[in-house]
Amino acid sequence: MITSDGCVVIQPAEGRAVRGAAGAATLMKADGLQTGKLLEAFEQAAPPGSGPPLHVHHDCAETLYVLDGQFRFKIGSEAVIAPTGTFLFVPEGVAHTYVNIGPDEGRILFCFTPAADMASYFEELAEFPSGPPSDRVLDDIAARHGVEIIRSAGGA
Incomplete structure (x- = not known):
C-alpha cells in the first residue's frame, strides 16, 4: 500500500512475485x-x-x-559467514557474491539504493528456467542492468 503522503507499507507475504534466476522465489517489496x-x-x-x-x-x-539461513559472503577481499540476522552493506563498485551454506532454504532481504530495476533483471534471467544462459548472454543481460559478472575470481 502507498499512503496518501507517499509512504510505502507492505505487509508480510505481500509484494509482487517475480521469478528469479533458475526459478528462485522473489517477492518485490518496493520498486523505484x-x-x-x-x-x-x-x-x-x-x-x-x-x-x-x-x-x-x-x-x-x-x-x-x-x-x-546461513550464508557465506565474499565482499571485496573479505569472506564473511552470515547467519540469520546478519546485515551487510556493499557500496557501488565492490565485487560480491554469496552461497547458502545451510542445510535448508534461506531468505535474504535485498535493498538497492538508488532503485536499480532488478525485477527486470530477474525476469530476464528467469527466461532460462534450467539455469543460467551462456556466459555471453548472461553478461549482456547483466550489462543492461548495470551489473558486471566477474569471472576471473572464485565464488563465495
Whole structure:
C-alpha cells in the first residue's frame, strides 16, 4: 500500500512475485516507481548451495539482511559467514557474491539504493528456467542492468 503522503507499507507475504534466476522465489517489496527511484527492495529465497556469480553493481549500492539461513559472503577481499540476522552493506563498485551454506532454504532481504530495476533483471534471467544462459548472454543481460559478472575470481 502507498499512503496518501507517499509512504510505502507492505505487509508480510505481500509484494509482487517475480521469478528469479533458475526459478528462485522473489517477492518485490518496493520498486523505484513506489519510492521515487530512491530504493528498491525484495525478498529472495535461496536453496542450499545456491548463490549468484561474483558481480559488481555499477549504478547502485546493495544492502542485504539475512532473514533465515546461513550464508557465506565474499565482499571485496573479505569472506564473511552470515547467519540469520546478519546485515551487510556493499557500496557501488565492490565485487560480491554469496552461497547458502545451510542445510535448508534461506531468505535474504535485498535493498538497492538508488532503485536499480532488478525485477527486470530477474525476469530476464528467469527466461532460462534450467539455469543460467551462456556466459555471453548472461553478461549482456547483466550489462543492461548495470551489473558486471566477474569471472576471473572464485565464488563465495
